[in-house]
Amino acid sequence: MTAGFDSHYLSSTTNSFLTFAQQAAPEVLPRPTAGIAQVPQAPEGTTIVSFKTGHGVLMAGDRRATMGNVIASHTIEKVHAADSRSVIGIAGAAGLALELIRLFQLELEHYEKIEGTPLSLDGKANRLAAMLRANLGLAMQGLAVVPLFAGVEPGSEAGRLFSFDVTGGKYEEVNFHSIGSGSGFARGSLKKLWHPQLEDGAAVRVAIEALIDAADDDSATGGPDFMRSIAPVVHLADASGVRRVPESEVLDIASAVVAARAEGDRS
């Protein structure tokens, strides 16, 4: 057959976009190049925090990407909705990380369209782990990406969150987790501030506090930038879906946090 769909399109039996693209058009996919002696310097994304709220999960990330001691971007967005029920945030080599997010979003959408039903939350997390494992070659060369994945199972109120390592290991976290260079400081902050029944507004505030703490002590993490009106990206996922908290709202909460700290002389 010369015109129309070639045989891959009509005879493929896979419900995975990645598998299909590997068969039909491998050149469009990111792939490890063998034998690079030295990995070129590339921007890296940093701190992501995520925790369970009263009726779902929250995920937030700062907006900075660094390249060595240079700030590569002030406005990068590292937390995205994966689909209408889950969110993904990535730390590590920014170019690969954003590509992985795009591929993962498409993977979920593709499955949903081919099968007529969405993947389960565990299914999504396992799929993400498999995609990381496929990226191991690049990770070994120093271009590692580490995601954090959270969401709610359709019909359920409780949020769940998963962390991963570069080899594709998947670990379900109990209450909260943080990844990236500022994660140690952010996690310390969450240990003091987090509690199980946080409402949306209070949850956003806790996330901002954690990110400000991370930005305070980690040079690769950016705090809220009032001069340019750049706020951290905050996503909430619950039974009604995923929504991004408007930037203006986040900035308002951030200024309240900063004001409270100045007043208490806690800076």
Next chain:
Amino acid sequence: MSTPFYVSPEQLMKDRAEFARKGIARGRSVLVLRYQDGIILLAENPSSTLHKIAEIYDRIGFAAVGKYNEFETLRQAGVRYADLRGYSYDRADVTARGLTNAYAQTLAAVFTTESKPFEVEIVVAELGRVAADDRLYRLSYDGSVADENDHVAIGGQAEAISQQLAAVSTADKPLAEAFAIGVRALSPTGGPLLPVANLEAAALDRTTGSHRTFRRLSDPAMAELLTTAQPGDGDRQQPAEGGGQPGGPVEQPGKPGKPGPADGRADSAGADS
């Protein structure tokens, strides 16, 4: 030793076309029509899981009649085509025209070279940014394409439905009203409305905030639309009484629970001829 018969190309094509047409005529109809904020895809389909209507991409919907396995193959190929193109370039670069071309080429190639043509008819619907850019493409078993304007029907009773809707324009009507007109046209002429349990419906909706505009209408949602539209339904030959009740009358032969093929070809009750 048998001598191969000579069959003229005209006869060969005619036979194939007739074969495909017969297969399609046995299926229940599908109707795609525009309304003021988008496009409605509507099918008579007792199965709630074997779909005749589907999402291809952000703004592209798919509707088909005929043999389930054949149009399902084409649907999946369309999803793969759209997703791969959107990933390689950008989501904005996936167009119904490109997809329709691929379908047309595939159908034409199968029609002329394979031992049996596809017994399917397809509608590819694309939602424009503005109403004037909405597109409805109708594809036949032999790969021929038609660009329709306001509404398009395929399947067994396609002609009867098109005739009924010939004088009606739904493109400037709200969702509920256009939906009720569609259900009326799909239901037997002069008979009661099809119960919502036997309908499958979806809309490509210009007003959704998300990049994915396709949404399925559940049975309760369809019943509600019919109830909303009832006052304005008087211009049809048959008032829509009883159609608004979701639990509706139960005289339909193929109620849920019957795991028959989605296109309803197992029973020829709905056949035109």
